[in-house]
Amino acid sequence: MESGTSTRTTCPYCGVGCGVMATPQEDGSVAIKGDEQHPANYGRLCSKGSALGETLSLDDRLLYPEIAGHRARWDEALDVVAQRFSETISEHGPESVAFYGSGQLLTEDYYVANKLMKGFIGAANIDTNSRLCMxxxxxxxxxxxxxxxxxxxxxxxxxxxxxxxxxxxxxxxxxxxxxxxxxxxxxxxxxxxxxxxxxxxxxxxxxxxxxxxxxxxxxxxxxxxxxxxxxxxxxxxxxxxxxxxxxxxxxxxxxxxxxxxxxxxxxxxxxxxxxxxxxxxxxxxxxxxxxxxxxxxxxxxxxxxxxxxxxxxxxxxxxxxxxxxLTGQPNAMGGREVGGLANMLAAHLDINSPSHRELVRSFWASPRIAERPGLKAVDLFRAIGEGRVKAVWIMGTNPADSLPDADAVQEALRSCPFVVVSDITRTDTTQHAHVLLPAAAWAEKSGTVTNSERRISRQRSFLKPPGEAQPDWRIICDVAARMGFAEAFDYQSPAEIFREHAALSGIANEGTRDFDISACAELSESAYNTLEPFQWPRRQGEASDADATRFFAQGGFYTPDRRGRFVPTPVVLQSVSPEFPLILNTGRIRDQWHTMTRTAKTPRLMSHYAESFCEIHPDDAEAAGIAPATLVRIVSPQGTAVVRALVTERQQKGSIFVPMHWTDQQTAQGRIGAAVHPGVDPISGQPGLKFSGARIEPFDAAWYGFAVLRDRPDKITADYWALARAEGGWRVELAGAGPVEDWAAYAADLIGSGENLETLSYSDQDQASFRLASFSGNALLGALFVSPQPVAVSRTWAVERLKASAINGMERLRLLSGRPGLDQPDPGPIVCACFSVGANQIAAAVESGAASVEAVGAALRAGTNCGSCRVEIRRLIDAAALKKAV
Known part of the structure; x- marks a missing residue:
């Protein structure tokens, strides 16, 4: 795509499905703004969507296929995948293999994966991380x-x-x-x-x-x-x-x-x-x-x-x-439309219906069709661990962290005879891959997605895939061809797949099924390329009607008698045990997405919360002997995690909350999935990620540390660490259970070396507190701050020193103290990620007379983009008013 040319595409994050305008720039960057014509967002974007242009770097991308950890040619890798899957099916049957996909796949990717598994391999063992949310x-x-x-x-x-x-x-x-x-x-x-x-x-x-x-x-x-x-x-x-x-x-x-x-x-x-x-x-x-x-x-x-x-x-x-x-992922609904769940057929057809199975088999001209539902996500990985599934292909997701009982999932993958992973970056899952395939990422993919309101939108590529990365649909079709199904997977473009998907939705339908986009079955390539967002159904021969975008006002349900069903819902309450008396709840936070393979690449999105945390009610924290900002160990029958304690009355007594996002890529012990119970809903197979029995206990730290680093360290020697990108480098939280003999040597290993190296350090008499800053010429190479208690350092200000062109004299002493001078106001912890506005800046604006969220926005722009920080701004305003009143 030429610089300056804008492409209308769709955001790859939540199910809102916002339209995005992406414009490559001459310097290689990409400008991102909301699409004012898209009916989901009318130009608005959240903090994550606004930062999409900052997530496109190639420094951690998978660029070439690998076999057994070594670079391979595409032909070699695809041959191995096809051969191993074919041999496994021949020896153990079609249910001995499985696919595990993602709501990050486009509908066209999903369609061919589902077609291959259910219609040609002949089993229904294809499930997706949408099982975890919808x-x-x-x-x-x-x-x-x-x-x-x-x-x-x-x-x-x-x-x-x-x-x-x-x-x-x-x-x-x-x-x-x-x-x-x-x-x-x-x-x-x-x-x-x-x-x-x-x-x-x-x-x-x-x-x-x-x-x-x-x-x-x-x-x-x-x-x-x-x-x-x-x-x-x-x-x-x-x-x-x-x-x-x-x-x-x-x-x-x-x-x-x-x-x-x-x-x-x-x-x-x-x-x-x-x-x-x-x-x-x-x-x-x-x-x-x-x-x-x-x-x-x-x-x-x-x-x-x-x-x-x-x-x-x-x-x-x-x-x-x-x-x-409200769907969680950008294409969770698109995956459901094409039968991407183990208990569904394509086009909202019923896998338990012989007539529906025959309809799909006939349409695909496939040799066989799955005759019963396959294994749902949690059961699928349990079957891998038990040896019943012997080959699995994981596409665009990271189950080693995201599934409950995540340590057992890792062990299952470790013991599986053949694991294929297609992804864009290295994750805790890719380390178990026998074959690793580099997939195209958001900016390089073309296809469709469906949002929470049934609106199908085009995702359009605006960058070329780097290295040898390929779109998922192309990879799947190339494997299918090598397995002997070339004719059925001879697609030349995503548009061709979409047309087939649309045609299937209308076969033998005539209003008997809700999903019908058969009006799109004959779209030309150019019409597909310019396709405007639309809500289904869009039936062949029917005019688009805004009133038709709602269902069931006049009945017309899709049950056999066309009546909606009331369902008895007996009350069944869960309980916890005396040994694990707290309820562990997991979920998302504002600026992060899933296991952070995209959002962790931008410092702006890491500035709100740079490490994982555990929300704990003050009474529970006191009972467990946990002080604010110390580290807490969360223990369950499944496993453990160590995160920062966030003591707050916003948390209900008897419950704790931990974000789902952190993995072994960013932290030493923050994988909360390891502590989550694997129980599932007996009907849907969805795991109960909001309710696990757990207990909390202090992490007995002999020391705490904080560091800012120009370069990412090759290794971090600490019992606890959490690494995050920062403007100009990296920031890392540290803690250790035992003493460190030589802090200067420790700091040198962490910070690394540079030309014209100068070091400034301070320690108290028993070295319980230690501070060191290293400079390469006049630029900061790194700084380490150590204390027996959580380190009191102005983190936002210290991180900003990495960008300074020259730090000399008194400025170096200020850095060592961890506090700015009066001529360098400390922004404080970031509240508004869209415009990088800190709590201290907001407090100063309030002190200067900004008495409302709108007034703060007018002064600092904070809260004027996605608005997700407006409540936090209101808290700061109220706190200032209370302080003044007292």
Missing amino acids: ASSVAGHIRAFGSDTVPGTYVDVEEADLVVLVGSNMTWCHPVLFQRLLAARERRGTRIVVIDPRRTVTAEAADLHLAIAPNSDVALFAGLLDHLNRMGLRDSGYVEHHTAGLEGALESARECGFPGASTATRLPAEQLREFYTLWSRSERVVTAYSQGVNQSVVGTDKVNAIINCHLFTGRIGRPGMGPFS
């Missing part, structure tokens, strides 16, 4: 609607009178959509209720926060259904003409009732009553839910408990009302 929503949809259908659109969030966010930290996880919701509240008075055990930034922005007990959502909504029934709020016409199974659901709800909901949720009766009254009296209600609902061993029942309330009141499929599943 499977319970899929199962709940199918039970209630007969299909995996999201009924509504983003516009409903803006047209609702009440939006209930269940298990969704939307401010951080779907920030652009949350800004649309806040704008609606400002414009039309929309009320916002947040249901979440934690007082997240989203909860702080809500009109009402229900801090329910973990995993008590079923009781909350069963109690609501019973309340709606007692208040006579049944939409009798809708229920009578369009639904079935109400009595069973009502009986289950009556068994719970208000008393059961109050007991299970541990909410005050008056707060529970306020929510039920608000839901009852608001005609236009959207109940939007995300991972706090799905990532549960009762996740499918949570979904159906929510849907039951909407079906009962007929609040579905009309403007401003309905249940709304």
Whole structure:
């Protein structure tokens, strides 16, 4: 792509599916801004999306195929993959092999992978990391609607009178959509209720926060259904003409009732009553839910408990009302459309239906078709560990960290006879690969993705793949050809795959299935290249109709009798043991994505939280002897992790929260997946990543350290470390359980050497505290700060010294002290990643008269882009006002 030429593409992060304008520059960089014409975001981007141009460096990219750790030619690598899979199938049967994909794959990639596994290998052992985020929503949809259908659109969030966010930290996880919701509240008075055990930034922005007990959502909504029934709020016409199974659901709800909901949720009766009254009296209600609902061993029942309330009141499929599943990944829904889950066929066809299987087999002209569902993610890796699956191909995901009981997953991969990984960078998973294949990355791939509101958008390439990297669809098709299926996989472009996918969606459909984009079955290459975002369905011969983008206002469900199903949802509560008395909850944070293979490449996104942490209620911290900012060891029956203690009353007593993102690439012991219980929902197979029994204990550190480094260290000798990119270099947190004999030698090993080396150091009498800075000429090479307690250093300011062209005289002494002088204000911890604005800068603006979030934005730009830091800015304003009042 020529410099200065903009490409319209789609963001590769969350399920909002924002449009992006990418413009390569003459200096090799890429300018990123929001696409003002895209109906998902209308030009807005979050902190992650805004920083996409900073994640395109090649310093850690996989550029060439490898066999057994050695560079190989593509032909060699593909031959080995095809031969080993074919031999394994021949000797042990088709169910002895598996694929494990990702919501980062494009729909066209997913389609050919699913076609190869289910239609030509003949087994259904293809699953995806979408199993970890959306499977319970899929199962709940199918039970209630007969299909995996999201009924509504983003516009409903803006047209609702009440939006209930269940298990969704939307401010951080779907920030652009949350800004649309806040704008609606400002414009039309929309009320916002947040249901979440934690007082997240989203909860702080809500009109009402229900801090329910973990995993008590079923009781909350069963109690609501019973309340709606007692208040006579049944939409009798809708229920009578369009639904079935109400009595069973009502009986289950009556068994719970208000008393059961109050007991299970541990909410005050008056707060529970306020929510039920608000839901009852608001005609236009959207109940939007995300991972706090799905990532549960009762996740499918949570979904159906929510849907039951909407079906009962007929609040579905009309403007401003309905249940709304907020997908986690950019193409989780696209993967579902092509059958990328082990229990699905392509085009929303049912793998358990002989007629559906034959329809797909005939369409593909395949020699066989999978006859039963395959292994879902957790069971798949358990089967690898048990030796039942002997060859696995992992595409664009990192299960060695992201799956529960992650140490067992690593052991399974270590023992597997043949592991193939196609990815863009080295991860904790790629180290187990017998064959490693370099895949094209976001900026180099072309295809389609589908967002949370069923909107299909084009992802367009604007950079050439580096080295010998190839698109995933091309790699899969080349392997298929070598396995003897060349004719069925002889695609020349993603457009050709998309046309086939679209054609399949319309075969024998005639309105009997929700997913139908058969109007796209004859798109030309040029029409595909210029395809505008659209919501499905888009049926052959039908005009595009905005009213048709909602489902079920007039019934028309996809069950055999075309009636929606009420589903009984008995209340089943989880408990913890005396040995592991705390509930471990995992999830995302604002500026990071999955296992950080992309977001960790930009210093801006590492500035908000540079290391993993554990949110702990002060009472739990005191009981365990854990002081703020010290290190805490999290122990569960599965494994352990060590992270920084963040003691806060925003965390519910009896629970702890740890981010999911950190891996062995960035930290010594921060892989929280190792401590997560592998229990799954029996219907959806989705793991309960929000509820694991655990205990906490202090990490007995003899010393703590912090360092800023010009160069990434070759090794870090410490019992605990967390490494993060910084402007001009790196920053690293350190701690050790035992003493260090020679701090000067330790610092030299960590910092490295340079020309004209000068060193300045300080230590107290017993060397319990030590500081050293090394300079190459006038530039800082690195600095190390050591203390018996967590190191008190102005980290943002110290990191900024790496960019300084010259540090001399008094400036060197200030650096050693870890504090700036009065002529160099300390920005403080970064609050706004979009514009790199620190807490001290915001506090200074408030002191100067900026008394509102808007005023701070006008002074510093903080909070004026994605808005996900606005709650934190409000906290600082309120804290300043309280301090002044006292």
